[in-house]
Amino acid sequence: MIYDKPPLSFADQAQRLRERGLSFDDPAHVEHYLSHIGYYRLSAYWLPFELPSSDGITRCHQFQVGTTFEQILQLYIFDRKLRLLAMEAIERIEVALRTRWAGSMSLRHGSHAHMKHELFKCPWNHARDLGKMVNELHESKETFIVHYRDRYTEPFLPPIWAVVETLTLGALSRWLKNTKDMVVKKEIMRSFGMPTVEIMEGVFHALTPIRNVCAHHSRLWNRRFAMSLPYIQRMRHTMQPPNAPNHAEHHLYNYLSLINVLMKAINPGSSWKTRLIELLNTINPAQQQAMGFPTDWKTRPFWAE
Template sequence: MQYSKPPLSIDEQVTRLTQRGLVCENPERLKHYLTHIGYYRLSAYWLPFEQPPVEPNSRNHNFEAGTTFDRVLDLYDFDRKLRLLVMNAIERIEVAIRTCWANAMAMRHGSHAHMDSELFKDPWQHQRDLAALSREIEKSSEVFIKHYLDQYSKPLLPPIWATVEMMSFGQLSYWFSNTKSTEIKKEVMQSLKLPTIEVLEKVMHTLTPVRNTAAHHGRLWNRQFPMTLPEIKRLRERVVPNNAPNRLGHRIFNYLVIIEYLKSVINPTGQWKSQLMSLLGTVSESDLMAMGFPGDWLEREPWVGVA
């Protein structure tokens, strides 16, 4: 089937939404946000307020009675603030893993350990990862990268503690998984107080799409992520089981649990948890359920008793 829907002007978008039952006392305000946020982006937040479809695998488009634009906008604003908090925490986690891995590699194998294929399980994968990293360095405008390239001709790449700064979280995950030394991996694992190397590798792998969604302004609220976190015995009572109905284990709640755990290991005196709790207090119970929050989440660690 060929797509044939014509584009709508902002005024036409306002008309369509009000005809479908969206309550907005100030059409100019609605027009403003449609202009600066966009109909398509906002539609993800008003979709739950639409009436049930008449037929399976269809969409009604008409809003439940009393649905206001302010309600939709509040949900959008909540999600924007949640993304900022999640990015803040994952940045700390990412930097901690980068730093520990690079230091362990350098202390055992020298400043350019990342260039030695013998230190990696799959030398072909290492060569592909190294080539991708070299391209990132070649086009980088970072002062520390330009300084190295201007000052030194060999080795071709900067030392590992500089080069690692050019890795995305996803790239770091692959470099870490391909590292041959169990002792190096164990050092990173122990620094984060995780039980096994396999758990750390899967945590890195599963947090990558969460990080990328937040970094690219995607929706965290009510999103289902493709992977589930590994089972961690000490966190078992905190999370929703991976096999919970309606794929609740794939929603952001479980990820917030592991993010909070790692963040508390890295920065025990930080305010991230209380900031998150304050934000969560601004939305309804149904909004929390859409993110996979269980009904008794406030009675579980680490949220119990947090002001």
């Protein structure tokens, strides 16, 4: 097929939505948001408000009777607030993981432990990750990196507590998984309240897509993620189990549950869970279930305590 859809002005976009059954009183109000958010971006949020198609595959593009533009806009605003809240937590988790890994590795193996291939399980993966680090630091304009290059010649890379500040969560999770020293890993595991090293590694790896969605301002609300989190037996009364109906374990609920566990380990007095519940209460149960939330989640001890 050849794509031949013509571009539409914001006024024409608003008119098209009205023709498809969307209710609103002020076209200028709708055009304002279309011009600042985008028709295509908003369409992901009005999809649940559309009537089902006759074949169950293609989109009908007609709205359910009574659907208003404000309903769609409020769902979009909810998702934006949800991303900000998730990113706040992941930032805290990422910084804590950097600090724990660099601190344990340096105390046990020296300031430049990251350069010692014998400390890592797979030398090929270590060489790959170290090479990426070298390339990025060579071009870095960070003050502390420039200072090290100007002042020191050996070793040619800064110490581990400096270079770790340049690692993304994805890169950091790879370095952690490849680390050979189980003493280091168990120290980090206990500091985050994880039951095993394997689960800890799986959790940090699986959080990377969440972090990337938030960082790139993509839709988080009802997204289905390719990888699921490790199932934690002691959280069996909280988490959606593997092979849950409608692939609930691949949606956001389990991730938010594990993020809350990590946040409590970092800061037991954190208000993050309270603020998350307050935000969730602004949407209806069906919209909560689109994130994988079970119908009785509010009464489960994990959330009620």
